[in-house]
Amino acid sequence: MTTTVAARPSTSNFSRFLRRSGRNFSQFWRQLSRNKLAVASLALVLVFALVAIFADLLYEYDFVTSNSLENALLKPGESGVVYYHEKDIEHTFILGSDNYGRDILGRLVHGARVSMIIGFATVAIALLTGGILGAIAGYKGGLFDTLIMRATDILLSIPTILLAIAIVAALGNSFFNLLIAISTSMIPGYIRIVRASIITVKDQEFVEAARCIGAGDLRIVLKHILPNITSPIIVQSTLNVGSAINWAASLSFLGLGILPPKPEWGNMLSEAREFIQYAPHLLFAPGLTILLTVLAYNLIGDGLRDALDPKLKR
Amino acid sequence: MEKILEIRDLAVNYYSDRKIVRAINGLSLDMTAGKVLGLVGETGAGKTTLALSTLNMIRAPQGRIMAGTVRFAGKDVFTMTKHELRDMRGKDVAMIFQDPMTALNPVLSVGEQIAETVLKHEKLGKENAWKKAEAMLETVGIPAERAKEYPHQFSGGMKQRVVIALALACNPKLLLADEPTTALDVTIQAQVLDLMRKLIRDNGTSVLFITHSLGLVAENCDEVATMYAGEIVEYGSIDQVFGKALHPYTQGLFGSLPDLSESTMRLKPIPGLMPDPTALPEGCYFSPRCPHVMDICLKKHPTDVDLGGHRVKCHLFSAGSASDAGRPA
Numbered sequence: 013m014t015t016t017v018a019a020r021p022s023t024s025n026f027s028r029f030l031r032r033s034g035r036n037f038s039q040f041w042r043q044l045s046r047n048k049l050a051v052a053s054l055a056l057v058l059v060f061a062l063v064a065i066f067a068d069l070l071y072e073y074d075f076v077t078s079n080s081l082e083n084a085l086l087k088p089g090e091s092g093v094v095y096y097h098e099k100d101i102e103h104t105f106i107l108g109s110d111n112y113g114r115d116i117l118g119r120l121v122h123g124a125r126v127s128m129i130i131g132f133a134t135v136a137i138a139l140l141t142g143g144i145l146g147a148i149a150g151y152k153g154g155l156f157d158t159l160i161m162r163a164t165d166i167l168l169s170i171p172t173i174l175l176a177i178a179i180v181a182a183l184g185n186s187f188f189n190l191l192i193a194i195s196t197s198m199i200p201g202y203i204r205i206v207r208a209s210i211i212t213v214k215d216q217e218f219v220e221a222a223r224c225i226g227a228g229d230l231r232i233v234l235k236h237i238l239p240n241i242t243s244p245i246i247v248q249s250t251l252n253v254g255s256a257i258n259w260a261a262s263l264s265f266l267g268l269g270i271l272p273p274k275p276e277w278g279n280m281l282s283e284a285r286e287f288i289q290y291a292p293h294l295l296f297a298p299g300l301t302i303l304l305t306v307l308a309y310n311l312i313g314d315g316l317r318d319a320l321d322p323k324l325k326r
Numbered sequence: 327m328e329k330i331l332e333i334r335d336l337a338v339n340y341y342s343d344r345k346i347v348r349a350i351n352g353l354s355l356d357m358t359a360g361k362v363l364g365l366v367g368e369t370g371a372g373k374t375t376l377a378l379s380t381l382n383m384i385r386a387p388q389g390r391i392m393a394g395t396v397r398f399a400g401k402d403v404f405t406m407t408k409h410e411l412r413d414m415r416g417k418d419v420a421m422i423f424q425d426p427m428t429a430l431n432p433v434l435s436v437g438e439q440i441a442e443t444v445l446k447h448e449k450l451g452k453e454n455a456w457k458k459a460e461a462m463l464e465t466v467g468i469p470a471e472r473a474k475e476y477p478h479q480f481s482g483g484m485k486q487r488v489v490i491a492l493a494l495a496c497n498p499k500l501l502l503a504d505e506p507t508t509a510l511d512v513t514i515q516a517q518v519l520d521l522m523r524k525l526i527r528d529n530g531t532s533v534l535f536i537t538h539s540l541g542l543v544a545e546n547c548d549e550v551a552t553m554y555a556g557e558i559v560e561y562g563s564i565d566q567v568f569g570k571a572l573h574p575y576t577q578g579l580f581g582s583l584p585d586l587s588e589s590t591m592r593l594k595p596i597p598g599l600m601p602d603p604t605a606l607p608e609g610c611y612f613s614p615r616c617p618h619v620m621d622i623c624l625k626k627h628p629t630d631v632d633l634g635g636h637r638v639k640c641h642l643f644s645a646g647s648a649s650d651a652g653r654p655a
Contacts, residue, residue, distance in 0.1 A: 154387070217428040224381060224423075225416030225443040225492070228408075235442070239433040 043319035050315025053308035060305060064125040071118035077273045083113035085291045108293050110283065112273075116297050119275035123298070126276050127305065130191065130260040131253040137195035139249055142202025149203065150210030151233055161207070164200045172197040176259060180268045190269045194259050198252055205248050209241035243320035247313050254309030261302050277302050330500055330532045331357035331380065336394035338375050338384055345604040349375040351556040352394070354630075357500070362526065362533040364543030366579065367553030368600050373536045374424070376553070377502040380534070381415055382406065398500065417447040420498035424505040426485035430477040436463070436488045437473025440495050447496045462491040466521055483514035487521065494525055501526070501533045508538065519546060540579060544568055552576045555601055555611035562636035572638040574616045610641065618642060
């Protein structure tokens with residue numbers, strides 16, 4: 013650790029904060045960049061994210077959802093004439109077309125948007141609810157702890173995918189309910205992680221010292237405990253983005269998530285199933301995309317775990 | 327003289343699974359404003375519990391205050407509202423913890439931690455709070471530039487100085503120093519103590535100086551109280567207690583120190599161990615280890631005997647309970 017003792021021109025607290033976070037970040041980045049797989053995965057995820065954000069520029073949504081049966085089941089790279097916007101256009105199907113003659117790459121691109129939103133939104137919902145509940149259970153203890161943890165145990169005793177299926181079945185089939193179903197299945201994990209981390213930190217002397225200078229509970233949790241437990245939460249969240257994408261695809265595959273003609277990786281896979289013998293590319297395209305995305309998130313999660321774990325530092 | 331802290335008949339228990347640990351048993355203690363009171367006693371005598379009680383920081387459900395009052399500047403800390411307590415902690419009464427390695431939050435820079443206290447208790451802007459934090463660090467001999475560094479970048483002695491800066495940031499009226507030098511080596515100890523002495527003198531802070539070491543008490547304190555099994559067994563000015571210790575336990579503590587004026591081949595330790603706080607003996611708690619034990623010591627718990635401001639809790643000095651012959655020399 014380099015310590016600069018040389019006098020610096022006095023600056024505002026904010027710029028001091030920025031400079032300091034910058035230093036922390038560069039140190040963290042050094043750690044992470046040693047893991048080549050994690051960096052490659054991060055690059056892949058960034059590409060997917062960009063594709064998801066600019067999906068409309070790459071392929072128009074209407075184009076990837078409208079049928080042109082004369083182009084059905086084209087092989088990758090084949091071209092066809094599509095009647096679109098009231099005129100015929102020549103179009104190359106880079107990854108081929110599906111049984112309705114829709115561009116597979118285009119559907120993957122728009123599916124990426126759905127998957128990214130599901131991945132991040134569910135993690136955000138689960139992190140917020142699970143985090144708050146876990147913090148109450150861990151910090152307050154006693155009756156709160158018992159109630160919250162027993163409820164968590166009940167949720168954990170139901171297999172994740174079954175729980176998600178049950179929730180979607182009960183609430184009905186919509187994008188929002190899919191979010192609820194997936195985040196509910198993730199909440200117990202966050203409750204446990206946050207609770208366990210808070211319990212290990214809250215009895216340390218600096219927390220007592222914080223109380224001793226007159227800090228209230230909220231300040232102690234947010235300012236003194238939370239920054240100490242961010243690492244496991246970040247790792248868990250990254251891994252969960254991958255699982256959320258996986259679960260969304262699974263539910264859609266089962267017909268409980270996003271339904272066709274809306275493009276989604278899981279329902280593409282489901283539709284492609286019937287054509288596995290004559291058009292396997294229908295299956296491989298979404299299948300490999302799901303595989304790569306989930307794998308990438310898991311590898312990033314592992315990389316983050318290594319980079320953030322103070323025991324492995326230096 | 328004005329009393330800054332009055333503790334009356336304080337009793338604190340800790341509850342574990344099956345056992346009740348009687349950490350403090352009917353303790354009474356006064357502190358005069360502007361004085362440094364040394365509190366000595368073995369590990370487990372209840373010194374830290376006493377300090378925490380002063381801030382009403384005994385944590386439920388394990389810890390419970392059973393009886394007694396603690397008045398700080400005339401106000402009962404046990405009846406204070408949450409708000410009053412928060413205002414008092416850190417501003418009027420500050421605490422220095424035993425282990426500087428764990429008393430600082432590893433993820434906040436030391437400057438932030440000091441500035442936080444200042445912001446909480448003084449109407450200063452962020453900018454000024456930070457300036458004050460830097461100034462506090464300077465007073466404890468740490469360059470202001472290091473305010474933005476994190477605890478792991480400091481050595482143990484520096485961390486303890488940071489903790490002292492933190493405790494003194496709001497000019498507290500009462501400082502609870504819980505073995506502030508126990509975790510430090512002797513040279514750093516001297517540094518830290520010099521610093522504390524200077525700051526205390528400059529601010530007129532009253533200090534409860536908790537320590538194992540009689541040497542530190544002699545050097546730093548005006549008054550001394552000996553604690554044993556959750557009660558104060560002897561209390562007096564430095565001259566009184568160091569001149570002539572009355573309680574057999576205090577005598578035992580002195581006996582286990584080397585004396586430079588005599589050639590002692592062997593130190594005299596106090597035989598036995600501190601009684602198990604889950605099963606305190608009947609009568610005087612010190613009776614199982616006391617060289618002057620009498621029949622009454624096993625039956626009746628002694629009360630304070632006041633000998634001209636020098637108070638001692640021992641049957642040897644209770645009127646009519648012992649003959650002069652029984653008194654230790």
